[in-house]
Amino acid sequence: MFQGLLTRRFILSSLIVLAAVLSAPSLFAGTYLDSAHGSSSFGVLRPIIGNAPPSGFGYSQGNCAHCHEQHGSIQGSEPTPATGVAAYELFSQNFNSAVKTNPYAESDNFCFYCHNTPSSAQSVSNNDYSRSFGCAIDGPTTILSAMNLTSYHNLFDIWTFSKANFSWFTDYSNPCNACHNPHLARQNWNNAADPTFSAISKPDDHFNLWGTTETMDTTYNTKYQSPYCSGNLLEPAGSTDPAASRASTPDYVAFCTSCHTPTNTIYSTSLNRDLKTIDWSSTGDKHGLRVMDGSVSTKPPYDTPSSGTNFVLSCLDCHEPHGSENVMLLRRRVNGANLSSAITSLDGNGWGLLCLNCHIDDDANGSGGANEWEYVHHRATDAPYVQKQCGACHGGGGGPGGPGPIPCMNCHYHGGVANRADSNGDFRIAF
Amino acid sequence: MRNIVRVSALSFLLFLPISSLAGVTGPCVSCHTMHNSQDNLWVADSGIPNPALLVTGCVGCHTGQNDGANDTPFVFSTTPPQYRATGTEADSNTLAGGNFYWVNNIGDRRGHNVYGISAPDQSLNIPPGNDGTFTSQLRCAGSMGCHGDQNFSEQISAVKGSHHYKDHTIWQDGTSLATSYRMLNTTQGMGDPDYEYRPTDQKHNKYYGIDRTSETETADGSISAQCARCHEYFHNGPATLVPGTTLGNGVWLRHPTDFDMTNAISSTEYQLYNNAATHGNNIYSVISPVATADVTTDLNTRVFTNLGNDALVMCLSCHRAHGSPYAGSLRWNYKAWPAAGYNGCAVCHTSKN
Numbered sequence: 001m002f003q004g005l006l007t008r009r010f011i012l013s014s015l016i017v018l019a020a021v022l023s024a025p026s027l028f029a030g031t032y033l034d035s036a037h038g039s040s041s042f043g044v045l046r047p048i049i050g051n052a053p054p055s056g057f058g059y060s061q062g063n064c065a066h067c068h069e070q071h072g073s074i075q076g077s078e079p080t081p082a083t084g085v086a087a088y089e090l091f092s093q094n095f096n097s098a099v100k101t102n103p104y105a106e107s108d109n110f111c112f113y114c115h116n117t118p119s120s121a122q123s124v125s126n127n128d129y130s131r132s133f134g135c136a137i138d139g140p141t142t143i144l145s146a147m148n149l150t151s152y153h154n155l156f157d158i159w160t161f162s163k164a165n166f167s168w169f170t171d172y173s174n175p176c177n178a179c180h181n182p183h184l185a186r187q188n189w190n191n192a193a194d195p196t197f198s199a200i201s202k203p204d205d206h207f208n209l210w211g212t213t214e215t216m217d218t219t220y221n222t223k224y225q226s227p228y229c230s231g232n233l234l235e236p237a238g239s240t241d242p243a244a245s246r247a248s249t250p251d252y253v254a255f256c257t258s259c260h261t262p263t264n265t266i267y268s269t270s271l272n273r274d275l276k277t278i279d280w281s282s283t284g285d286k287h288g289l290r291v292m293d294g295s296v297s298t299k300p301p302y303d304t305p306s307s308g309t310n311f312v313l314s315c316l317d318c319h320e321p322h323g324s325e326n327v328m329l330l331r332r333r334v335n336g337a338n339l340s341s342a343i344t345s346l347d348g349n350g351w352g353l354l355c356l357n358c359h360i361d362d363d364a365n366g367s368g369g370a371n372e373w374e375y376v377h378h379r380a381t382d383a384p385y386v387q388k389q390c391g392a393c394h395g396g397g398g399g400p401g402g403p404g405p406i407p408c409m410n411c412h413y414h415g416g417v418a419n420r421a422d423s424n425g426d427f428r429i430a431f
Numbered sequence: 432m433r434n435i436v437r438v439s440a441l442s443f444l445l446f447l448p449i450s451s452l453a454g455v456t457g458p459c460v461s462c463h464t465m466h467n468s469q470d471n472l473w474v475a476d477s478g479i480p481n482p483a484l485l486v487t488g489c490v491g492c493h494t495g496q497n498d499g500a501n502d503t504p505f506v507f508s509t510t511p512p513q514y515r516a517t518g519t520e521a522d523s524n525t526l527a528g529g530n531f532y533w534v535n536n537i538g539d540r541r542g543h544n545v546y547g548i549s550a551p552d553q554s555l556n557i558p559p560g561n562d563g564t565f566t567s568q569l570r571c572a573g574s575m576g577c578h579g580d581q582n583f584s585e586q587i588s589a590v591k592g593s594h595h596y597k598d599h600t601i602w603q604d605g606t607s608l609a610t611s612y613r614m615l616n617t618t619q620g621m622g623d624p625d626y627e628y629r630p631t632d633q634k635h636n637k638y639y640g641i642d643r644t645s646e647t648e649t650a651d652g653s654i655s656a657q658c659a660r661c662h663e664y665f666h667n668g669p670a671t672l673v674p675g676t677t678l679g680n681g682v683w684l685r686h687p688t689d690f691d692m693t694n695a696i697s698s699t700e701y702q703l704y705n706n707a708a709t710h711g712n713n714i715y716s717v718i719s720p721v722a723t724a725d726v727t728t729d730l731n732t733r734v735f736t737n738l739g740n741d742a743l744v745m746c747l748s749c750h751r752a753h754g755s756p757y758a759g760s761l762r763w764n765y766k767a768w769p770a771a772g773y774n775g776c777a778v779c780h781t782s783k784n
Contacts, residue, residue, distance in 0.1 A: 032783045033769055040770035057758075060770040064783070070686040071665050075540065076559045085684040087673045168697065172673055172682045183783055207698070207782065 036187040036199070038062045044114070046091070046121045048079045066122075067091065067110075067182075081113070081120055087172035094174040100156040100269045102323075103148045109155060111176045115143035129320050129331060132189040133236035135229040136333035143176075143322055150344060151330075152323035154270045161259060161266055166203050178203045178259075179321070185209075193237035193248050200250065202258045211250025216314055217243065219251045223289070223312045225301055227358070228336030234301070235317075242301070249314060253280050253288070256315040276414040280312070285414060285431045287313045293428055294382035297360040297375070299335070318354065330354055340370070351408035373405065384422035393420055454597040454609070462486060482587040489571040489578075489586055490547045497524045497628055504626040506753045507531040507548055514756050516773045517718045517763050519630055527627035527636050529751030529760065542754020543577075546570045560662035569661075577657065577752070578614045590614055599624055602726050605652050612639065612654065619652045621728060630717040632732050640722025640743030642691040643678055646671040650689040654722055658688075658746040666746070686749075692721070692742040692779065693735065700782040704734055704742065711735050718762065719748050719778035749775070 032038040043062030050066065052058050057074060059065045065074070072078060072085035083092045096108040106112045106120060117123035126143050130136035140146040147155070158175035169178065176182075181201040186209070191197035198211040216224040226234040226245035234245040259266065262279035280288030286296075289312050296302075302311055319329045326332060326343040327350075333339065334357040343350040352361065352371040362368025365375040378387045385393070394403030411418045411430035418430045455462070463484040464474035473479075476487045495505035496512065504526050512532055513524045534542030535549040544552045546568045557563055565575075572579030572586040579589030596609035603612040605619045612620030619639035627635055641650040646668035650656045659666035666688050672681040679694045692701040702710035704721075713734045715721070723731045724740035734742050750760050757764045764772035777784035 038769060043769075057766070059766050060768055060772065062769045063766070064776065065766075071560060072670070072685050073559055076555045076557075085670050087682045087684065089683055089685060170682055170697075207700075 032183050033062075034186060035182075035184055037067075037182055037185070039187075042187070044122065046079070046113075049074075083107075086110075094172055095155065095159060097156060097159060101154065102152055102270075104144060104155070106144065109144075109176065110174055111182075112144045116145075117142050127189065128322065128324070129316055130333040133192055133229070133316075134227075134331065134333045135233070135235075135238070135336065136338065139325070139332060140323065146320070146323035149323040149325050150342070151327050152270070153321065153329065154268060157267065157269050161264075162203060165259070165264075166206070168206050169203070177206070179255075181206055181209070193239065193244070195248055195250055198250055200255060202255055204258050210255050211252075214251045214254065215247050216249040216251055216253075217247040219254065220246070220312050223310065224249070224314065225311050227317050227334065228301060230336055233336075252314045252316045253312070278414050286429055287431060290429060293384075293426075295380060297365075297380055299358055299360060299364065302358060326354075334358070346409050348407055349405050351412060355408070355412070374402075384418070384428055385420070386423050455594040462492070482585060483591050485587060488547070489590075490545075497526060497626075499524075499625070499628050505530075507535070511536075517775060518751065518755060519627075519717045521629060523629060525755075527623070527630070527747075527751075528753035529755040529762075531754045533756045534754045534760075537756070540758050540760065541756060542760050543569050543752070545576075558661040560665040562663065565661050572614075577660075578616075580608055580616050581660075600728070602728055604726070615654075615657045617652060618654055618657045619726065620654060621730075627717070632715040632717060633730070635715065635717050635720065635730070637725075637731055638720060638722035638743075638745055638747060639724070639726070640691075640740075640745050641689050641724060642694070642740045642743060643667075643689045646678065646681075648689075653689050653743075653745070654747060655688040655745045658752075662746070687744050688746055689722075690744050691740050692744060693739070698782070701742070701779055702735065703781040705778050706781065716778045719775045721745065721748060721779075744779070748779070 036042070037044045040060055040062045044066035045061045046066040048056050049059045049063070050056055050061055057079070068089045069078065069091050070089055072089070078084070079091070081092055086093045088094060090110055092107065092110055092113060094110045099108045104112065106116050113119055113121040114124045115126060117125065125141050127141055128139045128146055131139055140149060146152070155175040158178050159173070162169040162173065162175065162178045163171060166178070179200055184201060185199040186197040188197045188199040195215050196212045198209040200210050201208060202210045224246045225242060226236070226249060229235045229238055232240055234240065234242060235249070237245065237248050239245050239248070257278055257280060260275070260278040262277050262284065264277065266275045268275050279285060282289040282291070284290055286292050291310050318331060318334060320331050321329070324330055324332065326339065327346055330343055332342070334354060337357050339353045339357070341353065343353055349371060352373060355361070356364070356371055360376060361370060362372035362375050363370040367375050367379065377383055377385055390403040394406060414431055416431040418428045422428055464486050465484060467473055467475050467480040474486050475481050476491050481488060490507060492503060493505055494507045494509065495501065495503070496508050496510065497505045506526065506528055508530055512530045513522060514530070515523045518525050518529060529542065531542050531545060531548045534544060539552045539554065542549070544550065551568045556566065558565055567575050570576035570586055573589035574581050574584045576586060576589065579586065579593070581589070583589035590608065593608040593614050599622055601610070603610050603618070603620050603622070605611045605617040608614055608616050612618045613622055621637040623630065623634060623636045625634070638654045640653045640655065643650050649659065649667050655666050664670065665685060671683065671685050671687070672678065673684060676682050678687070678690055680696055692704065695701050704713045705716040707713040715732050715734055721734055721741070722743040722745040723738070724743065725731060725738050731741055749762060751762055754760050755762060758766045763775035765774070765776065766772065768774045774784055
């Protein structure tokens with residue numbers, strides 16, 4: 001009898017719950033709720049908005065009010081930071097366009113109120129790409145700290161370029177939004193194997209995520225080989241399966257070349273010059289789709305016959321998206337190995353510290369030291385240059401101990417062409 | 432005895448075949464007392480005679496629980512009304528303006544702190560968005576109220592006579608108090624005969640709005656202009672738009688009102704208002720309603736029609752004028768979302784669900 005009573009109570013309770021569910025208007029779980037900002041467990045949380053009264057207003061985590069103040073005030077006054085009404089009903093100005101180069105302060109960019117530590121709102125940790133997907137040890141742990149390193153994606157330049165090129169981008173838009181839609185962006189670092197957790201939106205398709213189905217696999221298939229992360233584990237998710245790894249990697253080439261096209265002129269305030277254009281097509285760079293001239297003396301995993309040798313690289317195989325201790329946003333860890341030291345200058349042979357993580361230098365060949373490149377330039381079976389008249393290229397006529405190296409940047413840069421003819425009389429595409 | 436008389440009178444009133452298509456009808460005694468005396472007892476609830484010989488005031492008449500049969504709209508209940516998630520559910524019993532129950536029983540910001548219903552707001556001395564000139568407690572009507580003629584300070588005088596001349600069947604053009612929407616003087620619109628008791632897209636108020644072209648345009652006659660009498664900065668600026676932009680292509684500093692979503696160029700998400708599959712002839716939402724510039728008696732059951740100016744954001748798209756169970760007197764529990772609550776914002780912000 002007692003069991004029967006419980007059963008009846010259970011049925012009655014179930015009916016009440018069912019009635020409540022059926023009587024409530026439908027709720028649609030959609031894109032914002034799927035986003036990192038919209039999560040009720042780890043989404044946006046401005047303390048004064050989210051804390052329980054009396055120290056806060058008690059809004060749910062992930063609620064719009066953490067970023068937006070629909071009336072410029074709550075309960076009659078503006079919550080901290082009280083900076084006055086701001087564009088897009090944000091709690092502070094979106095971007096301070098008066099700041100043209102780093103270092104950036106928190107108040108220069110709305111996103112930095114959280115993507116910063118310590119911060120005025122919610123301290124959010126974001127490791128760099130090398131750490132998140134490349135197995136590096138900790139480097140910069142916030143976006144602001146990455147943006148304040150040696151090289152960085154200049155926010156003013158992004159803002160300027162985006163205003164001129166993307167109709168949705170206004171004078172009051174945030175340059176971060178050129179690549180990220182804050183209402184869509186998902187927590188990719190915590191779900192590296194699943195490309196649907198994309199954090200990026202193409203600037204010419206701002207209202208959709210990019211990379212959820214547009215991966216390096218779908219675009220390039222076996223022409224793309226994910227670099228090593230650590231040991232025989234591959235980026236971005238530490239899988240040993242090349243197919244799974246490239247399927248986990250968004251098509252960063254198409255993403256980055258939304259702006260960095262072969263024809264777009266993009267001025268860099270940081271470099272005080274126009275950026276090199278990027279042509280990743282079959283008539284562009286060899287690191288792109290252009291077929292190589294011969295062997296490239298590569299290291300694993302780019303040396304295995306089964307993988308083919310005309311690989312195309314993803315931009316993020318070499319570059320950080322936000323900022324780096326190296327020049328040109330170069331990653332501090334590439335293809336499963338840390339750079340031996342930071343590359344802080346475009347001059348000299350520092351570039352080689354990056355190259356040797358994938359290409360065979362004299363040390364790997366056993367013929368010389370690290371970051372020496374005589375083998376690939378002169379001694380490999382298909383080396384482009386025979387060793388004669390050293391001074392014609394190296395200057396100074398050579399001398400005891402051999403000629404000094406030519407600065408890498410003389411030839412090896414996006415769009416670079418060798419400034420000397422090879423043994424066949426050709427001026428090789430050198431990147 | 433006096434109470435018995437009152438109850439009898441009200442009961443009698445409830446069973447009268449009162450037409451909602453015209454002004455108040457029925458026995459005069461239902462509302463008025465000639466001598467404030469019956470069986471040697473006072474009739475007026477306050478003991479002293481009321482203006483217009485009324486037996487009670489605004490609150491007295493409009494207190495009760497709606498059941499769908501009552502002709503007098505009840506906006507204040509002494510026992511908890513049934514609101515549910517949005518106040519539009521099939522078993523809810525509140526009306527378009529919501530109910531003052533919660534501001535009186537739960538606390539501030541769950542409705543307007545109207546004199547005679549609730550105590551003054553404990554922390555707000557002036558209405559948010561006001562320039563500081565409105566300093567007294569809000570009343571139902573008159574110079575310090577929403578309803579009636581603002582030239583009268585006394586509430587009953589402010590609405591005097593208008594109940595008798597109300598005609599719900601015509602467009603309320605705001606040219607007189609009796610022809611003003613819900614006796615909100617000068618406000619246009621058309622009221623649902625049931626005051627949105629369990630509304631549907633086929634049965635609801637028709638709110639009037641104006642597609643403004645500048646942030647300081649007052650949009651006289653619109654429902655939002657009525658709110659702007661006190662909350663002006665939230666409607667007609669300044670500081671609604673960033674400098675140098677206009678309503679059509681502007682960047683908002685505050686949420687727009689009296690603005691047609693058709694003009695929003697920053698996003699196409701509004702085009703799928705109310706979870707529409709395609710843009711055009713979207714079904715009207717009673718959860719997050721919009722105003723229209725159409726002044727005919729045809730009900731706006733669709734939005735983004737070829738009439739144009741029928742997707743106008745208004746204060747009441749988000750708020751209940753009288754009160755709701757939720758913070759900010761919002762129509763849904765925004766504060767608890769997304770952990771719980773309800774996201775009525777997504778009716779317009781369709782990509783933010």
